[in-house]
Amino acid sequence: MDLDPVLLARLQFAFTVTFHIIFPSFTIGLSAYIATLGALWVRSGEERYHELMRFWTRIFAVSFAMGVVSGLVLSYQFGTNWSRFSLVVGNVVGPLIGYEVLTAFFLEATFLGVLLFGFNKVPPWLYVLSAAIVAIGTAMSAFWILSANSWMQSPAGYELKDGIAYPIDWLAVIFNPTFPYRFAHMLNAAYLTTGFVVLAVGARYLLAGRHIEAGRTMLRMAIGLTAVLAPLQLVIGDQHGLDTLKYQPIKIAAMEAHWDGTKPGAFHIFAWPDEKTETNRYALSIPNASSLVLTHRLHGLFTGLKSVPPSDRPPVAIVFFAFRIMLALGFFMIGAALFGAFLWWRGSLFETRWYLQIMAHTWWVGFVAVMAGWITTESGRQPWIVEKILRTADASSPVIGASIAVTLVLFVLAYGVVFSFGIYYINRLIDRGPEGPSETPRHLAGAPISAAHGGGGLLQRR
Amino acid sequence: MEWYLPVIWASLIGTAVAMYVILDGFDLGVGILFPFACSESERDQMMASVAPFWDGNETWLVLGGGGLFVAFPLAYSVIMPALYLPVIVMLLALVFRGVAFEFRTVSRSKTWLNFAFSIGSGLAAFAQGVILGGLIQGIKVADDAYAGGALDWATPFAFLSGLAMIFGYGLLGATWLTLKTEGPVAERARGQAKVLLLAVLAFMGAVSLWTPLTEPRIAARWFSLPNFYFLWPVPAVTALVAFACWRWIGERREAPPFLAAIALFLLGYLGLVISNFPYLVPPNLTIWDTAATPASQIFMLLGTLVLLPMILGYVAFVYWLFRGKVREGESYH
Numbered sequence: 001m002d003l004d005p006v007l008l009a010r011l012q013f014a015f016t017v018t019f020h021i022i023f024p025s026f027t028i029g030l031s032a033y034i035a036t037l038g039a040l041w042v043r044s045g046e047e048r049y050h051e052l053m054r055f056w057t058r059i060f061a062v063s064f065a066m067g068v069v070s071g072l073v074l075s076y077q078f079g080t081n082w083s084r085f086s087l088v089v090g091n092v093v094g095p096l097i098g099y100e101v102l103t104a105f106f107l108e109a110t111f112l113g114v115l116l117f118g119f120n121k122v123p124p125w126l127y128v129l130s131a132a133i134v135a136i137g138t139a140m141s142a143f144w145i146l147s148a149n150s151w152m153q154s155p156a157g158y159e160l161k162d163g164i165a166y167p168i169d170w171l172a173v174i175f176n177p178t179f180p181y182r183f184a185h186m187l188n189a190a191y192l193t194t195g196f197v198v199l200a201v202g203a204r205y206l207l208a209g210r211h212i213e214a215g216r217t218m219l220r221m222a223i224g225l226t227a228v229l230a231p232l233q234l235v236i237g238d239q240h241g242l243d244t245l246k247y248q249p250i251k252i253a254a255m256e257a258h259w260d261g262t263k264p265g266a267f268h269i270f271a272w273p274d275e276k277t278e279t280n281r282y283a284l285s286i287p288n289a290s291s292l293v294l295t296h297r298l299h300g301l302f303t304g305l306k307s308v309p310p311s312d313r314p315p316v317a318i319v320f321f322a323f324r325i326m327l328a329l330g331f332f333m334i335g336a337a338l339f340g341a342f343l344w345w346r347g348s349l350f351e352t353r354w355y356l357q358i359m360a361h362t363w364w365v366g367f368v369a370v371m372a373g374w375i376t377t378e379s380g381r382q383p384w385i386v387e388k389i390l391r392t393a394d395a396s397s398p399v400i401g402a403s404i405a406v407t408l409v410l411f412v413l414a415y416g417v418v419f420s421f422g423i424y425y426i427n428r429l430i431d432r433g434p435e436g437p438s439e440t441p442r443h444l445a446g447a448p449i450s451a452a453h454g455g456g457g458l459l460q461r462r
Numbered sequence: 463m464e465w466y467l468p469v470i471w472a473s474l475i476g477t478a479v480a481m482y483v484i485l486d487g488f489d490l491g492v493g494i495l496f497p498f499a500c501s502e503s504e505r506d507q508m509m510a511s512v513a514p515f516w517d518g519n520e521t522w523l524v525l526g527g528g529g530l531f532v533a534f535p536l537a538y539s540v541i542m543p544a545l546y547l548p549v550i551v552m553l554l555a556l557v558f559r560g561v562a563f564e565f566r567t568v569s570r571s572k573t574w575l576n577f578a579f580s581i582g583s584g585l586a587a588f589a590q591g592v593i594l595g596g597l598i599q600g601i602k603v604a605d606d607a608y609a610g611g612a613l614d615w616a617t618p619f620a621f622l623s624g625l626a627m628i629f630g631y632g633l634l635g636a637t638w639l640t641l642k643t644e645g646p647v648a649e650r651a652r653g654q655a656k657v658l659l660l661a662v663l664a665f666m667g668a669v670s671l672w673t674p675l676t677e678p679r680i681a682a683r684w685f686s687l688p689n690f691y692f693l694w695p696v697p698a699v700t701a702l703v704a705f706a707c708w709r710w711i712g713e714r715r716e717a718p719p720f721l722a723a724i725a726l727f728l729l730g731y732l733g734l735v736i737s738n739f740p741y742l743v744p745p746n747l748t749i750w751d752t753a754a755t756p757a758s759q760i761f762m763l764l765g766t767l768v769l770l771p772m773i774l775g776y777v778a779f780v781y782w783l784f785r786g787k788v789r790e791g792e793s794y795h
Contacts, residue, residue: 058568061564061567062561062564062565062568064517064564065517065560065561065563065564066561068517068520068560069556069557069560069561070557071524072520072523072524072553072556072557073553073554073557075524075527075528075531076527076542076549076550076553078531078538078542079527079530079531079538079539079541079542079543079549080542080543080546080549080550083538083539083540083542083543083607083608084539084607086531086535086538086539086542087535087536087539087606090531090532090535090538090539090754090758091535091754091755091757091758092758094528094531094532094533094535094754094758094762095532095758095761095762095765097528097531097532098528098529098531098532098762098765098766099762099765100528101521101524101525101528102525102765102766102769102770102773103765103769105521105524105525106518106521106525106773106776106777107776109517109518109520109521110517110518110521110773110776110777110780111776111780112517113513113514113515113517113518113780113784114514114780114783116513116514117513117514117784118514118783118784121783121784122783166755166757166758167755167757167758167761168757170761397539397542397543397546397608398543398607398608398609399543399546399612400611400612402612403546403547403612406547407546407547407550410550410554411550411554414554414557414558415557418557418558418561421561421565422561422565425564425565425568425569428568429568
């Protein structure tokens with residue numbers, strides 16, 4: 001069979017990593033939320049915080065399991081699909097992954113056991129501490145993974161000998177130039193993503209007239225959080241962009257579909273980048289806007305795509321559109337969070353049904369924005385797997401296309417089943433609600449009906 | 463030069479793999495024994511005995527794979543493509559059984575999830591055995607890369623070793639259940655443990671005969687003098703431990719059979735190490751051929767020396783916290 005192993009390996013990795021990122025985006029934020037609820041419970045002694053904590057912990061358990069098993073797959077794919085990559089940069093990237101396992105993975109996996117099953121066995125402070133440790137573990141996990149990924153974007157602190165990278169300065173490797181921005185951007189994205197899920201669940205309860213008090217608490221906490229973090233994300237993203245312009249100018253050129261570096265860049269609200277003619281078709285643009293954002297001058301110049309041969313350019317359309325999706329959702333989140341804060345200030349947050357309707361249906365915005373952001377940055381690095389060190393085409397394993405094709409199909413089927421069930425079960429947990437076990441039977445009895453109705457199916461509507 | 467660094471790393475990764483095999487071994491084993499349970503409440507009890515631990519147990523597999531990537535990138539980049547299909551099958555199997563743990567608590571109809579849990583556990587065990595067998599048989603290497611075909615691993619020996627792993631994990635699982643449960647579940651596990659112990663001994667015997675007969679380097683390692691004088695205690699102790707395990711199961715002891723099953727695993731593991739050291743990718747690449755640059759090994763080692771004792775500490779704490787029996791009807795979550 002004549003199957004291109006590199007293309008298949010890329011498809012397979014793109015699929016498994018995109019699937020995986022959904023769960024960390026949620027669990028990093030959710031674990032922090034659970035720990036916050038725990039701290040409030042211990043400090044105030046109010047049972048409603050404890051109920052909410054138990055409720056979100058049940059949902060956390062299902063999401064975390066999917067995150068763990070899909071992450072396990074990735075740690076082996078570096079070898080199965082990208083063995084040349086492992087060989088060329090293993091000396092540098094390997095220890096970063098190793099530290100992730102040692103500092104984070106064990107911590108979160110072990111204390112999750114206490115969080116899920118230890119409630120009757122440990123004093124409340126230790127129970128809440130376990131939640132905090134899980135939250136810290138997930139954030140540290142993000143630290144190392146983002147460090148490794150950023151090193152692939154802006155390698156530093158290494159030397160090349162016979163085509164193999166060797167570390168010289170570990171601090172320079174870990175804190176490579178794009179890492180601080182990327183880490184802040186992702187961590188904030190994870191908290192935002194969770195904020196919008198909590199917001200949606202709270203809105204859904206208020207609309208349905210069930211779990212009113214829990215729903216109000218969720219709404220207040222989520223809006224308080226996102227009204228700060230959503231605008232902050234714009235600032236971090238802007239700084240991240242300026243940093244990328246310095247280290248990966250071609251990626252920025254692709255994000256803006258900016259072909260000609262001798263002219264100031266316009267911001268294209270919409271365009272169809274045509275790689276053959278090296279122009280944009282159907283462009284709807286704001287003249288000089290990109291120059292203004294990126295150089296802070298109206299007529300400032302930045303590198304265009306034409307400055308490098310086509311073989312050194314990323315796939316422009318993918319990067320261009322993914323970036324726009326992320327941006328649009330980012331602005332939606334800012335608007336929604338600030339408007340929610342405005343309603344809260346006016347005292348009509350819980351009564352403005354049209355707003356709650358919208359928010360109840362936009363739990364997915366954070367997830368899609370995270371995925372679009374990762375597609376932007378990962379496709380934007382192409383044709384390099386490690387910027388200027390190793391091309392993706394030279395990084396794959398000596399495995400035949402048929403093997404990769406078969407396992408790709410298996411991954412799609414397996415993840416499809418797991419994901420559908422995961423969503424279904426999370427939806428059921430949300431439907432069951434946060435109230436104590438004594439009330440469970442009543443909700444259970446009502447569950448089949450409300451789950452079947454559209455109004456109950458928050459997460460089904462994808 | 464720094465000849466000792468790869469040795470330290472090989473022992474660390476060896477320890478991680480041993481930890482994995484023992485810890486995830488018993489929870490995979492519980493999955494393998496799942497179909498033999500008689501009722502949903504028995505299955506709940508079995509699940510509850512491993513539920514707080516499985517996640518942490520599986521992390522040792524990430525450490526084993528990650529450690530190989532960190533300390534021996536060449537070995538990692540040769541072994542993974544060579545054993546591509548069994549590795550991916552193992553990962554997918556672990557995906558299914560892992561999510562089955564959490565989904566099962568939420569689901570009303572448990573039939574499919576029971577199925578996913580036991581098939582996933584069995585398949586993961588089988589794939590791990592195949593990986594081990596494929597590695598022992600040797601991997602073709604040319605120019606620092608895998609040079610064989612997609613199905614080179616698929617040999618009778620690898621399948622034998624896959625089956626052996628199912629029975630071996632089954633034994634760990636059965637003795638774990640006698641320790642952690644009571645009533646009919648523990649009673650049935652005792653009977654299963656006896657059968658599984660005999661099967662494991664048969665598999666160990668088969669591997670001990672098969673490998674020296676087919677691999678001259680392994681025969682030379684064990685049966686040349688003076689090696690034999692130093693190595694004969696390994697099979698002798700194995701026989702003693704097996705006998706003790708059998709007695710302890712019969713005497714209805716709780717912890718000793720599980721500990722003896724662990725000891726059996728460690729002895730088998732020791733035997734494999736003796737057969738293959740210093741090869742990491744037999745019969746071509748040694749631990750020194752495949753080691754990462756000393757700078758990377760040292761950087762990682764410093765952290766490991768600090769962090770590994772901490773990890774062992776809190777893992778031990780969680781096992782201590784969830785000590786004692788899981789009673790019938792005691793449900794999960």
